[in-house]
Amino acid sequence: MPSVDSLLEATLPLKREFYSRDPIEVARDCLGKVLVYGQTAGRIVETEAYLGVDDEASHSWRGITKRNQVLFGRPGHAYVYFIYGMYECLNFVAAPEGQAGGVLIRALEPLAGVERMRRRRPAAKRTEDLASGPGKLTVALGITRKLNGSDLISGPLQVRAFRTGAPPEVAVTRRIGISRSADLPLRFLIRGSPFVSGKRVD
């Protein structure tokens, strides 16, 4: 199990341009990237795209509000919101400059700081369940609304790409836990990963 320090050596930070694209492309390309916060890190294995227009499930759909304003700001920032009275969800602001859009991070494969994650998530009996959901991964890494609006390029929450290695095989499904615009194929997973929410997709 690598330390955060050795992961930082094996990876490079993503640039702003990575996020300044269609959220569908960003959601797909986030798979296999590494999310680092404090002494914990995980590989992104599941994402969902939320569009600025033509997507009633997106928080940006009804226009700008106090809660969702970072979705309308610069790409490459964290949008963290509170849901169901107890959980926080992490998104990356992702859209061409001037448009609103985001990528919900739905599951991670723990890579570093696993014991810390276990202490934060005693309910998880298996490593596969430590960060296998949007509310679980924020608890596992200690991500809270304090990070809403923080810059993913220069801030404490980093996203990095491995220097070497083939890109992962990707599966696509409909999104989870929404009712409006539910049929759109906007959920992306690493094929065969046991760390995704719900059942593995082959």
Added chain:
DNA sequence: AGTTCGATCGCCT
């Protein structure tokens, strides 16, 4: 000012 309900999770049957 009151109400509704949600981009969830874990425990119960």
Added chain:
DNA sequence: GGCGATCGAACTG
């Protein structure tokens, strides 16, 4: 497969 927990944002009047 079903449901309760728990609370803030957003909408209604």
